[in-house]
Amino acid sequence: MAENSPTTVLSSLNQGLHQSLQDDPNVILLGEDILDPYGGSFKVTRGLSSKFPERVLTTPISEAGITGIAGGLALRGFHPVVEIMFGDFTTLIVDQVINHITKFDAMYHGQTSAPVVIRTPMGGRRGYGPTHSQTLEKLFLGVPGLRVLAPFHLQGDDPIGSPGKLLYDAVIQGSSPTLFVENKLQYPLKLLSGDDIKEYSITDRGALTQSGLPFYELHLKGAPAADITLASYGYMAKLALDALHQLAYQHEIFCELLVPTQLAPFELAPLLSSARRTGKLITIEEGTLSLGWGAEVLARASENLGAELKSARRIAAKETVVPAAPQLEAEVLPGVEDIIQQVREMV
Amino acid sequence: MNRNAELFQKMLTIRSFETLLLEKFSTGIFTGTTHTSLGQEANAVGVLSHIQENDVVVSNHRCHGHFLAYGGDPLALYAELMGKPDGVCGGVGGSQHLHWRNFYSSGLQGGTVAMAAGMAMAEKRKGDKAIVIDFMGDGTLGEGIVYESLNMISLWQLPILIVLENNHIAQTTPAELAIAGDISQRFEAFGIPAARIDSSDILEISPLAEALIGRVRNESRPQALIIDTARLGTHSKGDDTRPGEVVEALWQERDPLTIHGSRLSEGVRSSITIKIEAYIQAAFTRALGKED
Ligand SMILES: Cc1ncc(C[n+]2csc(CCOP(=O)(O)OP(=O)(O)O)c2C)c(N)n1
Ligand SMILES: [Mg+2]
Numbered sequence: 001m002a003e004n005s006p007t008t009v010l011s012s013l014n015q016g017l018h019q020s021l022q023d024d025p026n027v028i029l030l031g032e033d034i035l036d037p038y039g040g041s042f043k044v045t046r047g048l049s050s051k052f053p054e055r056v057l058t059t060p061i062s063e064a065g066i067t068g069i070a071g072g073l074a075l076r077g078f079h080p081v082v083e084i085m086f087g088d089f090t091t092l093i094v095d096q097v098i099n100h101i102t103k104f105d106a107m108y109h110g111q112t113s114a115p116v117v118i119r120t121p122m123g124g125r126r127g128y129g130p131t132h133s134q135t136l137e138k139l140f141l142g143v144p145g146l147r148v149l150a151p152f153h154l155q156g157d158d159p160i161g162s163p164g165k166l167l168y169d170a171v172i173q174g175s176s177p178t179l180f181v182e183n184k185l186q187y188p189l190k191l192l193s194g195d196d197i198k199e200y201s202i203t204d205r206g207a208l209t210q211s212g213l214p215f216y217e218l219h220l221k222g223a224p225a226a227d228i229t230l231a232s233y234g235y236m237a238k239l240a241l242d243a244l245h246q247l248a249y250q251h252e253i254f255c256e257l258l259v260p261t262q263l264a265p266f267e268l269a270p271l272l273s274s275a276r277r278t279g280k281l282i283t284i285e286e287g288t289l290s291l292g293w294g295a296e297v298l299a300r301a302s303e304n305l306g307a308e309l310k311s312a313r314r315i316a317a318k319e320t321v322v323p324a325a326p327q328l329e330a331e332v333l334p335g336v337e338d339i340i341q342q343v344r345e346m347v
Numbered sequence: 348m349n350r351n352a353e354l355f356q357k358m359l360t361i362r363s364f365e366t367l368l369l370e371k372f373s374t375g376i377f378t379g380t381t382h383t384s385l386g387q388e389a390n391a392v393g394v395l396s397h398i399q400e401n402d403v404v405v406s407n408h409r410c411h412g413h414f415l416a417y418g419g420d421p422l423a424l425y426a427e428l429m430g431k432p433d434g435v436c437g438g439v440g441g442s443q444h445l446h447w448r449n450f451y452s453s454g455l456q457g458g459t460v461a462m463a464a465g466m467a468m469a470e471k472r473k474g475d476k477a478i479v480i481d482f483m484g485d486g487t488l489g490e491g492i493v494y495e496s497l498n499m500i501s502l503w504q505l506p507i508l509i510v511l512e513n514n515h516i517a518q519t520t521p522a523e524l525a526i527a528g529d530i531s532q533r534f535e536a537f538g539i540p541a542a543r544i545d546s547s548d549i550l551e552i553s554p555l556a557e558a559l560i561g562r563v564r565n566e567s568r569p570q571a572l573i574i575d576t577a578r579l580g581t582h583s584k585g586d587d588t589r590p591g592e593v594v595e596a597l598w599q600e601r602d603p604l605t606i607h608g609s610r611l612s613e614g615v616r617s618s619i620t621i622k623i624e625a626y627i628q629a630a631f632t633r634a635l636g637k638e639d
Contacts, residue, residue, distance in 0.1 A: 028472075059499070060495070060498055060499065060502070062495035062498065062499065064458075064461065064491070064492045064495060065461050065464075065492055065495030065496050065498070065499055066495075066499070067461070068458055068460075068461020068462050068464070068465060068492060068496065069461055069462075069464050069465035069468060069496070069499060070465060071461070071462050071465055072461065072462040072463060072464060072465020072466040072467070072468065072469065073465040073466070073468055073469045074465075075451070075462070075465070075466060075469075076403070076465070076466050076469030076470065076473075077469060077473075078469055078472070080465075095455065095458055095492075096458060096461065096492075099453075099455045099458060100453070100455065100458050100459070100461075100462055103444075103453070104446075106439060107436065107439055107440050107444045107453075108436050108439075108440060108444070108446035108451075109436040109437035109439050109440065109446075111436070111446055112446060
């Protein structure tokens with residue numbers, strides 16, 4: 001049981017880690033600057049080193065090295081969690097993820113596996129500039145053997161909140177290597193519950209997927225049948241929800257929002273069934289457009305729905321750097337207005 | 348069997364396995380690539396004769412010798428190289444990617460050093476006195492992750508023996524074109540003691556390895572062992588750009604089987620040879636007969 005119910009995505013993730021360290025003596029956290037009193041660059045690990053000093057290790061600035069070490073720990077029975085301080089730095093762990101950690105299971109013919117969980121904050125809108133603001137998870141989508149997860153800011157049924165529960169399960173179950181993608185602006189988001197969501201109908205369609213992980217379908221209660229399906233995840237799903245609300249109240253356009261928490265492997269049944277109903281699909285992501293999450297979603301939608309998919313679009317970042325200055329950054333990253341405009345063009 | 352005969356037999360098992368492998372490669376039974384340890388058998392046997400059951404061995408692309416010295420089954424290895432379901436990894440791994448009991452090999456240079464460090468951390472935490480033996484080549488000193496790993500290995504005093512098999516060449520690149528400075532100092536700079544031996548004689552390598560393994564185990568700390576050695580074969584199947592006379596001279600001076608074999612009587616040597624060659628031939632034939 002959580003000590004205090006978490007109120008934000010940040011505290012939910014923190015409690016997810018806390019709980020996993022508490023429940024499983026094989027959990028070990030590794031990361032740069034994660035010790036108290038600092039507690040990590042974004043404070044996700046705050047309090048953990050004080051409570052579990054033996055199992056929360058601060059490391060040198062060696063992303064590849066610590067990810068490799070986590071791989072070795074996992075092969076020998078531990079459940080390591082690595083924090084990569086900024087998502088941008090995941091470029092440094094690619095060899096460990098693609099050629100090592102995710103290989104062992106299949107290449108050693110199922111005799112062993114390395115269930116490492118790598119957590120990292122992606123995303124901009126904090127003015128950190130080109131090398132500290134990127135959304136790079138698309139580089140990891142479609143790596144065989146790698147699960148990519150992204151939390152959504154719902155309270156959900158579990159006392160630690162759905163983001164923390166998603167993380168807790170990934171760590172504790174130790175079933176497969178996982179990249180857990182957080183977003184800097186998601187951290188302060190309040191976990192939606194009670195009055196925040198009483199306007200919405202929220203259904204978890206996860207049972208339609210193999211993983212069974214949450215796959216939310218949201219629309220306004222009592223709204224007419226949706227005109228269009230929006231698909232998004234992580235922090236962009238919050239912006240998509242804002243857009244959905246404004247479109248209904250200001251433009252009388254009704255959308256259904258589909259939010260997976262497992263990005264890869266691609267298990268899209270709930271999303272495809274919504275797109276089949278509406279015939280229109282927009283994917284929304286914060287990474288750059290080409291070969292991104294949306295590209296794969298639309299490819300699969302097209303393969304599965306054929307002519308039932310009447311129109312489809314992707315919303316994503318412009319294919320350039322993420323500038324430091326707020327007004328320049330806003331031109332590059334997709335926002336609520338971009339979503340509203342795209343939806344209005346399509347209906 | 349006395350100790351000398353036993354060591355000879357273990358090295359000959361590797362030699363016979365790989366000689367037959369190379370001989371049969373051109374017949375198309377095996378596919379892909381293979382890196383043999385011809386000339387380096389004394390390293391594999393000299394080090395791995397001293398491990399205990401729970402110890403972990405991490406190896407690289409040139410892993411057949413390590414695998415066989417670890418106790419791996421020649422039949423299962425042949426079957427693996429033939430791509431059969433009865434292979435060590437069901438034919439998925441092939442020559443470079445083996446896992447059996449606590450033996451792990453992989454074909455990427457450098458990255459496995461970090462993995463080995465993590466394994467040593469795991470064993471240290473379990474407190475069962477198990478250690479990790481990590482084999483690497485001189486060329487792999489070019490990879491950055493090696494130094495990230497050495498730093499953490501020392502920082503956290505991980506129980507690992509890094510065995511650097513310095514055959515002075517990486518594929519076709521001589522060490523002089525790739526390695527600056529002194530190899531021992533690369534370890535010592537991180538506070539990891541490095542013992543260095545220039546030898547292909549198992550009776551020199553084995554006691555040194557035994558002492559170092561004992562120290563790593565008892566003191567739970569890292570150690571490097573640099574073995575200056577010689578690659579007598581090609582890098583993989585047929586790629587050797589060294590002049591023939593250079594390789595020939597290495598065969599004359601650095602063949603661990605000749606060096607150690609001379610300690611045995613003609614009779615003992617030939618009876619072991621007949622026995623091991625028949626054993627390896629039988630493993631090959633039986634592997635060949637396994638279902639695809
Ligand atoms: C990361 C990486 N780069 C390049 C290679 C290709 N490669 C395989 S073995 C090898 C030479 C390795 O030399 P060394 O470490 O000295 O080992 P040796 O072959 O001499 O045993 C190279 C370049 C590889 N497997 N992995
Ligand atoms: Mg070499």
